[in-house]
Amino acid sequence: MLVDYELIRRAREGDGPAFNELVAAYRKRILGTIARLIGRPEDVEDVGQEVFLRLYYSLDQLRSAEVFEPWLYRLTANAAYDYLRKRRRRLESRMADLSEQQVVLADAVAGEKVDRDEGQKKRIREAVDALLDRVSEEDRVLLTLKEVEGLSLKELGQIYHVKENALKVRLFRARQRVLKAFTAAHKTVAGVSSSR
């Protein structure tokens, strides 16, 4: 916990300065999570505003200060999910597969050959964004929270209000779907490369 329970209780009772303190403590972490969930830096602040706005109006529904963090993560995941759904790009306008350059980059990342300067970081973001765009928003959010944010099954269970076993199944399926898209992209690029 980044703040003490007393601060959460005060914010829940409508104390403005306490709410400010709460937002100041969590905003950087939440904006980071949103950035990785949606993959578009230009919209991170807008989604972040929506998360804390929802927090302000739902704080009175919080059962206890102990479950504040999963509650905040749940709001974050929901806001990211809403954003992704609204801005779902048409499949035709997206590349059917990852571009050759992106797959080569993914290979290079795996081999740790790349010097991660800003340009390459941007390309990594684009590669993962394109990959995750090929699965549903639910899969994208769940996988990002687990694989990128590094949340445990217990933490995910608290966020999703789902038992760990059910989560394991959902995670396995989501991972298989992403892996399938990733493998398909590799095969396409390999086919294109060998036909040259």
Add this chain to the structure above:
Amino acid sequence: MDRESHSTGSDEARLEALFKAYRAACPDPEPSANFMPLLWQGIEARQSVSIVFSRLARNLMTAALALSILLGLVVSFSGSHVGQLPSESYVELLAEEHYSQSLDYYDPLRTTPATEQH
């Protein structure tokens, strides 16, 4: 078969590495200086919208209440004139009005024999 599973395994490893690289490529961004002012603006804007709606709802409720009181008064006022209205039902009134006509149909036909006429 072995080759396929090996390829899947290497894809899994690549995917994991890609996710790790993605984590490193997306550090927590610094919030902009006007993050808090914008947030409070948003909170106040939403509050003002809900205030407008609650006012509108309250006004509508008052108007509905006034209208129902007015209608109640009108009904009770017109109720005092009920005595002047005919007590028969609509069907009874109709039957009364067309009584003579209905007799034409149902009265027995009277004919005078020809011999009596001469």
